[in-house]
Amino acid sequence: MSPPQTPSALTVPATRHKGYFIHDADVTIRVESFMFRVHRFFLERESAYFRLRLDRNAHPDQDPPGSSEKNPLVLEEATGDAFACFLWVFYNPRYSVYNATPEQWQKILDLAKLWGFTQVEQLCIRELEKMDLSPVDRIHIYQKFELDDSLLIDSFESLTTRDEPIGVEEGMKLGLKTSLRIACAREMSRGPDTGGGLRSPSAVQVNGPDLRSLISNIFDLQRIHTDGTTSVGPFTAPVNRSDRVDRASALPATVPTTPSKPEALSQAPSTSEANPPNNTGANPKTPALDSVKGNQRSRKQSNRA
Structure with missing residues (x-):
């Protein structure tokens, strides 16, 4: 048959x-x-x-x-669902107020990259930057769509400094290369082993700009200056929680x-x-x-x- x-x-x-x-x-x-x-x-x-x-x-x-x-x-x-999300960018009745879920922005970003809509791609990045995503989810999304890794400095820092090491499910989501780099950052940012052969459980000894410089070197991130220019080298931007959003706001207009x-x-x-x-x-x-x-x-x- x-x-x-x-x-x-x-x-x-x-x-x-x-x-x-x-x-x-x-x-x-x-x-x-x-x-x-x-x-x-x-x-x-x-x-x-x-x-x-x-x-x-x-x-x-x-x-x-x-x-x-x-x-x-x-x-x-x-x-059909993804194309409707994509069209909503142009026909949004609330003008510059974009209220969508991370999943919907990913659908829009996928088609924007496929069809060469650079401005729509930048809009997706700005909106994702504003969202309260977990460090693992943010890294997963940004690397999936090959976005600028420099926007992930906060997420890398969070996973480096937290007490818990990377779990199995998180490692599957992050991928082998990123998981190994985070493990390296966790190891290098902590003090000498004082009792058992493992350094990770010990306290973080590197902080502030030195920590971000360390992470930048491990992940090969560009150096981001306060005047908006970039060059290859350690991360030197001021350390503050709004830094990620500030970089997003410097992207092209909506x-x-x-x-x-x-x-x-x-x-x-x-x-x-x-x-x-x-x-x-x-x-x-x-x-x-x-x-x-x-x-x-x-x-x-x-x-x-």
């Missing part, structure tokens, strides 16, 4: 997304079994990938993808919003239960498309590993 055939993307019935099907918008996009209609301006403004996919001149003899619900631009690399009024992210229905279609249509060979496809192949290989 032969296995059932997976239906193509356009043969699976689609429904209009309740939050992001805007009737006066100008591009129709299908993600899984959901149809979105949004303004192409936001997609083309920053992303070379979308400028190429939505190029009207590339299809002189036919309607370009995205022109209608019968001819939508199909995005296979996203889920992405502009629009007064259009779809539902807020927290109100948008979840689309994670939808089955992703299998689109067999070929896309034009372009550098931006090749880059995105390369990222998709890397993710699939990573998942199989």
